[in-house]
Structure formats: C-alpha cells, structure tokens
Amino acid sequence: MSAATRPARPRNVTAAVLGLWLVLLCALGSGDAGAQPSGGTIRVLASWTGPEATAFRRVLDAFTDAHHIRVEYQGTTALREVLLSEVRSGTPPDIAVLPSSGELTAYAAQGYLTELDEVVPAEYPPLWTPRQPENGPVYGIAVKADLKSIVWYDGTRHTRGDLPALAADSRQWCVGMGDGATSGWPGTDWIEDILLRLQGKEVYEQWASGDLAWDDPRVEEAWRTWGELLSGPAARTALRTDFRAAGKKLFAQRPSCALEHQGSFIRGGYAPHSRQARFGFSADVLRLPGSPPGAYEVSGDFAALFKNTGHTGQALELMRYLAAAKGQQAWAEETPRGSARPFSANSKVPVTVQTDGVARSIAQTLKSSSLCLDASDAMPPRMRLAFQRAALTFLSYSAADKEKRLGTLLGSLEKVHQSTERSTFPDQPWPSTVCG
Structure with a gap:
C-alpha cells in the first residue's frame, strides 16, 4: 500500500501511545537507577x-x-x-x-x-x-x-622427615597423567621441576626460552632422573589414571601410595581431607645431587x-x-x-x-x-603438546627401553624445537624470559 492510499492514523491513537510511553518512562525513572x-x-x-x-x-x-x-x-x-x-x-x-x-x-x-x-x-x-x-x-x-615445586602427603600419617625415604620407592608415588587432550602435563611438571633442581635457573631459562637443545645432556639427565623415580607398576598406573583422582589415594583407609608431586591448586581436590594435606618442597623431598637452592616453579x-x-x-x-x-x-x-x-x-x-x-x-x-x-606453559603450543605426548611415551617404556630409546625420543623433540623457531612460526613465539 502506497503512502498516498494509506489511511491516516487517528490523532487520538497517537496521543494515547505517547501518553503510555510517558507513563512508562516516569515509572522507570522513579525506581533505583543505581541498581x-x-x-x-x-x-x-x-x-x-x-x-x-x-x-x-x-x-x-x-x-x-x-x-x-x-x-x-x-x-x-x-x-x-x-x-x-x-x-x-x-x-x-x-x-x-x-x-x-x-x-x-x-x-x-x-x-x-x-x-x-x-x-x-x-x-x-x-x-x-x-x-x-x-x-x-x-x-x-x-x-x-x-606453586608447583612441592610434594603432598597425609600429615596424619607421615612427617616431613619420612618423605625422602618414601620418595626413593616408586611405589609410593600417586601419579595421574590423564587430562583429555592435554594428558601428560603432570609428567612435564615433574621433568621441569627436576631440571630446575639439578641445573638451576640459568639453564632452566635457556631451555624454556628455546635456547637450549632438547637432547642436551643436562636435559637428558632430568628425563632419566624422572624415569628412575617413577617406574614399574607406578608408571603403568599413572598412564591410566586421571590427574584429579591420583592424589585422593593419599587419604584412603588403606592408601596404596603416600606422595603426590602436584601444584598447590590440587589441595582443593583433596576434599573432604584437605586439612590433612601437608607439603614438602621438592628440593627437600627428592634430595637430588647438586640441587641449587632457592628457585621455585x-x-x-x-x-x-x-x-x-x-x-x-x-x-x-x-x-x-x-x-x-x-x-x-x-x-x-x-x-x-x-x-x-x-x-x-x-x-x-x-x-x-x-x-x-x-x-x-x-x-x-x-x-x-x-x-x-612453568616451562611448558610458556613454550609455543606446538612444542608444549609434543612435550606432553613424549612424557606419556617415555612413561610407557620398560626400564630397559627408557635407557635405549630416550635419545631417540629427545631427538624427535629437538626436531619440533627447531621447527618452531621464530622465523618459521612467528605467530607461536618462544618466551623471552620465564624466571624472576
């Protein structure tokens, strides 16, 4: 219908509509505008x-x-x-x-x-x-x-003095690697913390910033140390356990393990036993040779x-x-x-x-x-994912295979490292610094 043939709107209807709007505006204005x-x-x-x-x-x-x-x-x-x-x-x-x-x-x-x-x-x-x-x-x-450089335990069962002896027995570690698409990150946390303990901040930062090769002997030592701490049945159990469930074993009526290497956030998952949870610094618990003091992941x-x-x-x-x-x-x-x-x-x-x-x-x-x-958190996403998958692979090896195949595994990670150089993937940069 054209404007010429459209019937004129009655003036009283227009006035009524305008009046209604005024009433509504007044009602809104009389309320608590601040709320x-x-x-x-x-x-x-x-x-x-x-x-x-x-x-x-x-x-x-x-x-x-x-x-x-x-x-x-x-x-x-x-x-x-x-x-x-x-x-x-x-x-x-x-x-x-x-x-x-x-x-x-x-x-x-x-x-x-x-x-x-x-x-x-x-x-x-x-x-x-x-x-x-x-x-x-x-x-x-x-x-x-x-905070990540810590080890949790049940304070009603153990004292800090007990922890080094417990840590030397791989059966005493509660470990879960599972977390969907990001499974393996608890293993990367272990390796990072061990490297920081063994080599100190300078080497750790070089590696985390992409300036140290993955097959460098110092990095290899960290992987080998982790493999010695976590082996046998404990390693196999870790591969089929979700990280959220692993630490709850600490508080079971008959606990199958006594220690969990995990960040401070995990305490919230220990409920209703959170008040029983205590921690020791990993430097004190693991007692690694030559461990430099004072740096925390x-x-x-x-x-x-x-x-x-x-x-x-x-x-x-x-x-x-x-x-x-x-x-x-x-x-x-x-x-x-x-x-x-x-x-x-x-x-x-x-x-x-x-x-x-x-x-x-x-x-x-x-x-x-x-x-x-956390070094892997700071790395380019492609490198972090490869690191997580490699941690799962390494854990699946037998003790003999860990020794034989570690070099090849780290060589594969070094290839990913080289492929993520700034010139190749400028949209996935390495961090300039990770330590304060």
Whole structure:
C-alpha cells in the first residue's frame, strides 16, 4: 500500500501511545537507577567451574554493583578448544583467562589482544605480567597463581622427615597423567621441576626460552632422573589414571601410595581431607645431587583482553578490578567455606587472607623473588603438546627401553624445537624470559 492510499492514523491513537510511553518512562525513572547496570555487558571466559566458579561469580557481581557493568561468565573445562573456536568465528569473549603464558603470547603475536600497561598495578612483579616481545607491551595479567615445586602427603600419617625415604620407592608415588587432550602435563611438571633442581635457573631459562637443545645432556639427565623415580607398576598406573583422582589415594583407609608431586591448586581436590594435606618442597623431598637452592616453579592464570569486541573500555575497568589487591582479596574471601582459596600474584594481598598455615606458607613462597614460570606453559603450543605426548611415551617404556630409546625420543623433540623457531612460526613465539 502506497503512502498516498494509506489511511491516516487517528490523532487520538497517537496521543494515547505517547501518553503510555510517558507513563512508562516516569515509572522507570522513579525506581533505583543505581541498581540497574548501565555500562553494557561484557563476557568473560575461564576454566573455573564448581566452587571456584561460585567464588569468581561473586567477585564479578561485586564489580557489577560498583561499576554498573553487567558481566556474563562462562566456565568450561575445555577452555582452549572453546576459545579457539570463538576466535576463529570472530566472536571472542571480551576477557579470557588463559591457563598458560604460552597461549597468551601466541594470541598476542597474532594481533588479537589489547595492550594492558595502563591497568597493571605497580605492585605486580614483572614475572606475572608477560611482555611480547621483550620490553614490549603487557598483554596479560596473572589473576591467580600456584606453586608447583612441592610434594603432598597425609600429615596424619607421615612427617616431613619420612618423605625422602618414601620418595626413593616408586611405589609410593600417586601419579595421574590423564587430562583429555592435554594428558601428560603432570609428567612435564615433574621433568621441569627436576631440571630446575639439578641445573638451576640459568639453564632452566635457556631451555624454556628455546635456547637450549632438547637432547642436551643436562636435559637428558632430568628425563632419566624422572624415569628412575617413577617406574614399574607406578608408571603403568599413572598412564591410566586421571590427574584429579591420583592424589585422593593419599587419604584412603588403606592408601596404596603416600606422595603426590602436584601444584598447590590440587589441595582443593583433596576434599573432604584437605586439612590433612601437608607439603614438602621438592628440593627437600627428592634430595637430588647438586640441587641449587632457592628457585621455585610456579604457574599462573593470565587474564587477557581481546580486541574489537565493542566493550574495551568496560573490560579494561574489569581487568583493573581483578588485578587490584582489593579485588584479589575479595576473591579469596568470597570462596565458599571448605573450598581452597585462590593464591594471588599481587604482592599487596596479605598472606593472612589464607585461613590456615599450609595455605599461608604457599602464599608466602609465592612472594619469593626467585620464581620460574612453568616451562611448558610458556613454550609455543606446538612444542608444549609434543612435550606432553613424549612424557606419556617415555612413561610407557620398560626400564630397559627408557635407557635405549630416550635419545631417540629427545631427538624427535629437538626436531619440533627447531621447527618452531621464530622465523618459521612467528605467530607461536618462544618466551623471552620465564624466571624472576
């Protein structure tokens, strides 16, 4: 129907509609405007589910109340796959919390991330705010930290003095290699920690940064040492055990093992026996020859801000809030009773935010100036995946095959190393530094 033939709208109908709009606007205006988030909605993707997600959502709700910016949180145990799919489809989240600095630098190198120098608190040590390239911009901030150079045990059954003798018996290790597509990473943690213990920070950093060959004798010694610590039935059991289930054997009525080499985050999985869990530093437990003192392996969850999502300003506000000591402390305090509180990389968060001596000891160690990031976490994704698969392969060998085939296995890893040089895969860079 043309405009010329369309019947004229009665004036009284138009007036009635306008009147209705005025009534609605008055009704909205008379409410509590401060309670209505008005700064848009931003989306956050992370790996936390269950009680961890509950605590994190409470922190996000507090941010919304203070800044009137809605936050939609998605927690998934398949974070790498979900994020890659969304990035490829052109619909990334505003903020993603990445479980490794290597993934952070890879996304930064491909131009997906926003620079974050303006929101980094002064109290953050450089280790927890990786730059790409060296002396370049900050692209991620560690909003959660964990200590890895530790061995867990049941404090009601054993003392720290018992641990070295237990560690010498491979049957006493509770180990699980399973974790879906990333199976094998608990083995890489072992090898990294042993290398750090045997060779010290300088060699560890050369290797983690891609400047030391995988078939170097010092790297080979770390693999061989791991093979001696974990062999026979314990190795075979590890290959068919999920990492989440391994440590629960520590607290069984008749435990089949007594020690677990695992990061501080695992304490949350020991419930309802978390209070029984104690730890010793791996340097003291393993007592490796020539072990240099003072360096600890750590890991972090790094928050990154993706470009072109339409909410950069609001997302920067949330990044600033999550990195600040106040937000970090609130996160710990909002954790449900009985669940493990997160550890912070922000040096201003007091150790006393943790509620028991074990957690406070971990928090204090994380304030040390002698820390090194998990090496495989910092490596290019292709190298990290090859390392994880090689750890599984090595563990499957018999004792005799470990000795005969280790050189070939490390030679294969060195080929992957050479193929991931900066000139070949510039979008998957090696880190410039991993130790602080």
